[in-house]
Amino acid sequence: MGDRNSRRICELVKQSGNSDCADCGFQNPEWSSFNIGVFLCTTCATWHRRLGTHVSKVKSLKLDKWDDEQVEQMEAVGNLQAKQHYEQHIPACYRIPHAGDPPVLLEQWIRAKYERQEFIQVDKQTYIRNSLEGTLMKKAKDENKYFPRKFVISDNSLKYYSKENSKEPKTTIQLSELNVCLAPAKMNQDNGMQLSYMCDGSTRHIYVYHESGEIIIQWYMAIRSIKLNWLMVAYPSVAAEELVPYLTNDFVIEGWLSKTGPNERDAYRKRWFILDDRKLMYHEGPLDSYPRGEIFLGYKDDNYSIKEGVPRGCKDHDFSFSLITPERTYVMSAPTSDERSRWMNAISTVMERSLRPQDNQSKLALSVNKKSARNSRHSWFSFPSL
Structure with missing residues (x-):
């Protein structure tokens, strides 16, 4: 039997x-x-x-x-x-x-x-409402400590307050400018979530978590729901299924690399890199609030390329590679040969893609930032011309 x-x-x-x-x-x-x-x-x-x-x-x-x-x-x-x-x-x-x-x-x-x-x-689908309010644990900007903060979603924006009884929000983020991804491993929090948006010409990261996995997923889905509703109003002739890929984006790849400065004799410094679509950011640590630099990755036929090794005259390093852009050649190294291959393949795949209309806006945003025009506000997470 x-x-x-x-x-x-x-x-x-x-x-x-x-x-x-x-x-x-x-x-x-x-x-x-x-x-x-x-x-x-x-x-x-x-x-x-x-x-x-x-x-x-x-x-x-x-x-x-x-x-x-x-x-x-x-x-x-x-x-x-x-x-x-x-x-x-x-x-x-x-x-x-x-x-x-x-x-x-x-x-x-x-x-x-x-x-x-x-x-x-x-x-029971509480995340499909047009508003949400609650307390999340938020990481302090300059230290690795988390504090309870009130967060509110309303009017197509996300706000958080420094105190429970504060009348004015500490920050207001338009959901159209916001990307959100789950980041439990990096944050060492099972229910960790990373919020990224443009702030005065530079990417700003906020790290939050909640003890309850149900609640953190409720916030994640609520942001996706409201962004989808906004897009459906903005693009009424486009099916919802076609808009879903623009709600949230996981990072393509992230991890430790070493990079040199702009001069040939500059030493290698360890940095935490994040590849977010066509934007390559590098930070001093995984949970930094702001990147130290941001590199736009254009189309390969526009003088963007990547190759193993370093330019002549530059100090070599284990598992090194060079990222060539029209403005500068960035020299980096990975901790292992496999990691180098992983990064080079990920970056190369991005540069194989032709630019979309919103990619040009991203390039403009980075250009403005490099010129220190920190008063300009451009969205890396802009929606496409559909």
Whole structure:
């Protein structure tokens, strides 16, 4: 009996829809939630266990024994039918996670589907409202300490207040200028989130977290929701699905590199680099409020290129490479050969793309900043001409 049921399960997981994890899409799942009737990867199975057996009962496809009733439940449901039930009303603004995305995003997606059933009962989707208010822990600008601050989303802007009873906000950020990404590893906070926007001609980073993963994802999705609503008004003829890629952008790559100054004899200094679309920023540390420099990455046919090694006369360094722009050649080095390849491939991929209309605006913003015209305000996160 056991062997027969094991064979039945092994055949089921090969069927269309079941061969990918029901929650993150990872191929060849090895687990299941037999009461829900879905096939899961190892990572998602771990989150299902944390839901408790009253919500999800997890079982290994190969290591555990299966009885007739459990196999019949898997046969009766399966991934496709379960998705139709638990994912009935996913709002366009909601970011559906994939394998490798930040753990808090994946955890809250699973909890939203099965525990809170947010996509069955639409009234539980609090993030699709036009306003949100609450307290987040915000990192101080010049020290690694976090303090509770009141944040408010209203009128297409995000505001935060230095004190709970303050009448005037410390900062007001237009959501059209704001990018937000989850940054748990860098912040060493499971529910960490990074807000980036242009402030007086330079990028400004704000780092926040909340003890509750549900609440930080609520803020993340609320920002996406309001930005989508704004875009749908601005571009009424464009489908919501086409606007979704412009709501938030994860950084292409970030990490430690060393770079020289503008002179050939300048020493290498360790910097934290972030590649954000066509903008390459470098900072003294991962959680700096402002970058020390920002480099626009143009199209390869406009005298932008990257190659291994350093220019003649420049001090060489392990795993070095040169980024050539019309204004200057930037000399950098990575900690390993693999890291150098990773950075060079990421930068090269950007420069292979032709410029879009909004890219020219980004280039203008950086040009203005380099001329120290700090009174100008241009958005790196401008929306495209659709």
